[in-house]
Amino acid sequence: KQEVTQIPAALSVPEGENLVLNCSFTDSAIYNLQWFRQDPGKGLTSLLLIQSSQREQTSGRLNASLDKSSGRSTLYIAASQPGDSATYLCAVGDSSYKLIFGSGTRLLVRP
């Protein structure tokens, strides 16, 4: 059974810092991996999707990497801003398009 773990559970950084969020998964037979953002009481916004054959994806200040063999992914946020404060969720997808989510990292970027 696939299990997804995210570390750290919470993170507080001053504005401007670069930071890395970690995601690990137990079964390397994944179809893809996605990073989402969730604001309090809201739905999810997809940030980056990495196919199983890809190593990384970039969008603006965000960069996500994928190492299937070691069961790890990282989300790198450059020059963090207070508006980046949210919960970041990692989810792995299987061939039936189901997503298994990690427990998330709650990020606070202090002005």
Add this chain to the structure above:
Amino acid sequence: GAVVSQHPSRVICKSGTSVKIECRSLDFQATTMFWYRQFPKQSLMLMATSNEGSKATYEQGVEKDKFLINHASLTLSTLTVTSAHPEDSSFYICSARVGTIQETQYFGPGTRLLVL
């Protein structure tokens, strides 16, 4: 981008009543829709997978007679929580899959259910 809506956004009901939540893909046809449940400070847990015109597939531990899913069209799926109890209070989120190469899912804004 693709937009998914949910209605209602928030519902409060008495124990024993049934509550219907709608999930709509507004500008695309969704091959598959998914229903998730999220308890406070926890992650999303997949409840069921819904394909248009066929029976939903439920995850282990999810009671199909309690959580009725109907997927009548390629743009609408409904989740009915039957005889709701306080332990059913949660944040219910749907997502819709677009069958493109990217295979991404678009999520609705969620429905907050509070059962008194």
